[in-house]
Amino acid sequence: MLYALGVNFFFMNTENLLVEYFSQYMSLTEEEIKLIKKEDIIREYKKDHILLEEGQIAKVCFLVLKGCVKRYYLEDGEERIMEFYTENDPIAPVSYVNQEPSKYYLSCVEPCIISTGNEESTQRFIQNFPQFVPMFIKIGDSLSVKKQMSFDDFKNLSPEDRYQKLVATRPDLIHRVPQYMIASYLGIKPESLSRIRKRLSTK
Amino acid sequence: MLYALGVNFFFMNTENLLVEYFSQYMSLTEEEIKLIKKEDIIREYKKDHILLEEGQIAKVCFLVLKGCVKRYYLEDGEERIMEFYTENDPIAPVSYVNQEPSKYYLSCVEPCIISTGNEESTQRFIQNFPQFVPMFIKIGDSLSVKKQMSFDDFKNLSPEDRYQKLVATRPDLIHRVPQYMIASYLGIKPESLSRIRKRLSTK
Numbered sequence: 388m389l390y391a392l393g394v395n396f397f398f399m400n401t402e403n404l405l406v407e408y409f410s411q412y413m414s415l416t417e418e419e420i421k422l423i424k425k426e427d428i429i430r431e432y433k434k435d436h437i438l439l440e441e442g443q444i445a446k447v448c449f450l451v452l453k454g455c456v457k458r459y460y461l462e463d464g465e466e467r468i469m470e471f472y473t474e475n476d477p478i479a480p481v482s483y484v485n486q487e488p489s490k491y492y493l494s495c496v497e498p499c500i501i502s503t504g505n506e507e508s509t510q511r512f513i514q515n516f517p518q519f520v521p522m523f524i525k526i527g528d529s530l531s532v533k534k535q536m537s538f539d540d541f542k543n544l545s546p547e548d549r550y551q552k553l554v555a556t557r558p559d560l561i562h563r564v565p566q567y568m569i570a571s572y573l574g575i576k577p578e579s580l581s582r583i584r585k586r587l588s589t590k
Numbered sequence: 591m592l593y594a595l596g597v598n599f600f601f602m603n604t605e606n607l608l609v610e611y612f613s614q615y616m617s618l619t620e621e622e623i624k625l626i627k628k629e630d631i632i633r634e635y636k637k638d639h640i641l642l643e644e645g646q647i648a649k650v651c652f653l654v655l656k657g658c659v660k661r662y663y664l665e666d667g668e669e670r671i672m673e674f675y676t677e678n679d680p681i682a683p684v685s686y687v688n689q690e691p692s693k694y695y696l697s698c699v700e701p702c703i704i705s706t707g708n709e710e711s712t713q714r715f716i717q718n719f720p721q722f723v724p725m726f727i728k729i730g731d732s733l734s735v736k737k738q739m740s741f742d743d744f745k746n747l748s749p750e751d752r753y754q755k756l757v758a759t760r761p762d763l764i765h766r767v768p769q770y771m772i773a774s775y776l777g778i779k780p781e782s783l784s785r786i787r788k789r790l791s792t793k
Binding site for chain 2 (some may be wrong): 460467469479480484485491497506509510513515520521523524527529530531532534535536537538539541542543574
């Protein structure tokens with residue numbers, strides 16, 4: 388009994404995560420909240436679950452509601468991490484958009500709660516609720532702007548400055564993700580990151 | 591008379607550029623073509639015209655229909671070029687999306703024909719023509735994917751490989767844009783680019 392209650396309570400929570408996500412961008416009516424909850428698109432994944440692997444064609448896009456996902460290439464058995472996606476970050480794999488075999492992997496760094504979508508579900512959503520469209524455009528814009536700023540920073544900053552910027556803008560990542568993954572993400576060797584951290588701690 | 595004809599002919603062409611742009615993504619009815627042509631949103635700019643400068647809050651987004659626009663930071667009087675936008679590339683400045691003073695410049699490397707838009711015009715467009723929405727989402731997706739691939743390449747490739755990739759994927763840029771701008775865009779010194787080109791030409 389308690390267990391069943393727990394499950395219900397848990398699912399109520401996962402649905403609410405998606406409602407909370409949309410509520411950031413617009414206020415929702417009761418009917419809209421019901422619609423979101425009706426869509427059976429939320430899944431839980433264990434740590435290390437692979438959402439997409441090299442060579443596979445992605446069938447869906449993702450929205451991280453809880454947890455952390457890494458995007459990486461495997462080169463001679465070594466991970467080259469390009470991105471960490473955490474709460475409220477959408478992931479549209481190149482493989483999904485171009486319908487071609489993926490060149491990279493997506494896997495869960497932590498246990499995750501993730502919502503999935505595809506063209507069909509998006510179309511249906513838009514047809515039923517055209518009032519969501521400005522929100523979709525807003526989300527797309529802020530995502531694109533966020534990416535542009537990270538790219539600019541990567542080009543313009545030294546590895547040390549990149550690390551400091553990461554600590555300032557995504558402090559949670561530093562604690563959630565092992566140091567060797569942070570190093571890979573910053574495009575430096577783990578030894579270099581250790582040196583940088585040492586230097587900064589004695590400043 | 592000839593001049594007037596010329597002007598008419600020219601304007602017919604600029605409108606058609608926007609129709610052509612939309613036609614890449616969906617087939618347009620006569621009515622839709624008329625609507626696009628009616629919107630007075632296409633402007634011509636001379637070479638070196640500054641579309642956005644540091645400190646200014648962007649009032650519009652851009653779509654390059656013809657020409658080439660560079661996006662750059664000015665640091666101690668030196669340009670650090672982040673991006674070149676050419677035919678069919680949309681530009682959504684960070685400053686526009688976040689409504690904050692811009693940290694970078696946008697200026698025309700060539701004479702340009704550019705369409706502008708803002709939230710209001712987009713909303714009006716969507717309300718009148720909801721059938722355009724899937725296209726907007728598609729454009730957003732392919733843009734986001736293109737950016738992701740450039741960022742990955744910048745992280746993963748050596749300067750020489752970056753240059754070769756640029757030659758392979760955007761061969762027109764090499765001829766349209768002065769070498770020192772290409773070097774800045776690749777994140778290297780003009781001398782290094784000269785060395786790379788020399789090395790490649792003797793291979």
